[in-house]
Amino acid sequence: xxxxxxxxxxEWRMAVAVAGLLVVGAEAQSDQGMxxxxxxxxxxxxxxxxxLMDMVExxxxxxxxxxxxxxxxxxxxxLAGYATYGRWRPGPVKASSFILQGRGGRTRAAxxxxxxxxxxxxxxxxxxxxSVATVGVAxxxxxxxxRDQHDRPRVRLALSPDxxxxxxxxxAAGSQRAGVGLTEDGGVGLGLYxxxxxxxxxxxxxxxxxxxxxxxxxxxxxxxxxxxAPQELPEVRLNDAQGHVRGLLRxxxxxxxxxxxxxxxxxVRTMFGVMAEGTSIVGLMDAEQRFRAGLxxxxxxxxxxxxxxxxxxxxxxxxxEGDGSAGLKLLSARGEILYKSPQ
Numbered sequence: 001x002x003x004x005x006x007x008x009x010x011e012w013r014m015a016v017a018v019a020g021l022l023v024v025g026a027e028a029q030s031d032q033g034m035x036x037x038x039x040x041x042x043x044x045x046x047x048x049x050x051x052l053m054d055m056v057e058x059x060x061x062x063x064x065x066x067x068x069x070x071x072x073x074x075x076x077x078x079l080a081g082y083a084t085y086g087r088w089r090p091g092p093v094k095a096s097s098f099i100l101q102g103r104g105g106r107t108r109a110a111x112x113x114x115x116x117x118x119x120x121x122x123x124x125x126x127x128x129x130x131s132v133a134t135v136g137v138a139x140x141x142x143x144x145x146x147r148d149q150h151d152r153p154r155v156r157l158a159l160s161p162d163x164x165x166x167x168x169x170x171x172a173a174g175s176q177r178a179g180v181g182l183t184e185d186g187g188v189g190l191g192l193y194x195x196x197x198x199x200x201x202x203x204x205x206x207x208x209x210x211x212x213x214x215x216x217x218x219x220x221x222x223x224x225x226x227x228x229a230p231q232e233l234p235e236v237r238l239n240d241a242q243g244h245v246r247g248l249l250r251x252x253x254x255x256x257x258x259x260x261x262x263x264x265x266x267x268v269r270t271m272f273g274v275m276a277e278g279t280s281i282v283g284l285m286d287a288e289q290r291f292r293a294g295l296x297x298x299x300x301x302x303x304x305x306x307x308x309x310x311x312x313x314x315x316x317x318x319x320x321e322g323d324g325s326a327g328l329k330l331l332s333a334r335g336e337i338l339y340k341s342p343q
Contacts, residue, residue, distance in 0.1 A: 148172070171195070194218070217241065240264065263287070286310075309333070 097112035110123045121136035126149070134145040143158035152174040157167050166181030179191045186207035191199045202214045212227030225237040231253055238247035244266035249259050258273040271283040278299035286292050294306045304319040317329045330339040 097110060099107055100109040102108045106125075106127065107129055108125050110125070111121075112123075113120050115138075117140070119136060119138050121134055121138070123131045124133040126132050128149075130147075130149060130151055132147050132149075134143070134147070136143060138158075139161070141159040141161055143156065145153055145157075146155040148154050150172075152170065152172070154170050155168070156170070157165070159165055160181075162184045164182045164184055166179060168176050169178040171177045173195070175193070175195055175197050177193050177195075179193070180189065182188055188205040190203040192201040194200050196218070198216070198218060198220060200216050200218075202216070203211070204214070205211050208230075210228040210230070210232075212225060214222045214227075215224040216222050219241070221239070221241055221243055223239050223241075225235075225239070227235065229235045229250065233251050233253065235248065235250035237245055240246050242264075244262060244264060245260075246262050246264075247260070248262070248268075249257075251257050255276040256273055258271060260268045261270040262268050265287070267285075267287055267289050269285050269287075269289075271281070271285070273283075274280050279296055281294060281296040283291055283295075284293040290310060290312055291308050292310075293308065295303070296306075297303050300322070302320050302322065304317065306314045307316040308314050313331075313335070315331050315333075317327075319327045321327055325342065328339065328341045329337065332338050
């Protein structure tokens with residue numbers, strides 16, 4: 001085994017120490033007298049000791065110089081490094097993709113720029129190399145997407161181009177079946193989709209706080225709507241395939257509850273309701289939504305039937321008085337009484 005410089009120096013010092021002992025021993029014997037051969041050996045040992053002492057001194061001086069040179073070199077390196085750092089700054093690492101691989105060289109993550117629009121995407125792969133999660137920017141908007149083992153999206157969180165967030169859920173065939181998000185004007189919406197990706201139900205909350213629940217047919221036409229009208233008034237709408245209101249249940253600001261039935265053109269033709277003071281009415285209207293006949297019952301139980309002209313003026317009235325007697329009144333086009341009973 002190769003000896004180090006420090007071990008050699010230790011052996012030199014040991015040799016010097018031994019030589020010194022031999023010199024001392026020889027001097028002790030010289031006081032008692034010794035033969036010439038022993039005196040010659042003593043002189044040789046003394047010379048060897050002197051040489052060894054000189055070598056030890058030189059070795060010590062050499063080590064001191066080496067230590068001083070090492071300190072100077074380290075100080076110079078430190079000063080050079082500080083001066084260099086003052087002028088140099090780390091720059092960006094540029095690449096179009098970074099790949100992280102696991103054992104066996106399998107790709108487990110990839111950061112890349114792809115597509116004609118240079119979209120930045122970070123993908124995570126499973127043990128089979130299938131992409132299961134994606135974070136990045138697509139179509140100028142950030143997104144987060146989770147995919148199944150068949151590489152089909154199942155969950156997608158994204159921002160629309162106008163900055164509105166949305167969360168989408170997909171079925172095993174890759175079709176969107178539910179979505180929730182915020183609209184540009186501050187509203188909130190929840191949509192439910194069929195297998196053909198058509199919205200069939202939607203729950204919305206407008207920026208004014210009015211909530212609506214809509215049910216749509218296969219063509220995307222709203223057929224039933226339940227919600228709050230302006231002024232916090234509830235209503236239920238029934239629409240036909242063309243979007244015309246055919247039935248409406250609503251409450252008016254004065255507290256009157258109405259049921260309105262419309263024709264194929266969207267005009268109200270029949271109305272049922274109870275007024276705030278308790279009078280119940282049935283109104284029949286023409287295509288221009290003018291009252292032509294009205295049947296009502298007052299709060300005290302007296303019935304009344306009125307017939308109106310095209311201008312909305314009454315011309316015939318049939319009613320019961322408070323005592324139960326019948327009354328009939330006929331009016332001319334000018335409003336003159338033609339007949340009245342009882343007189």
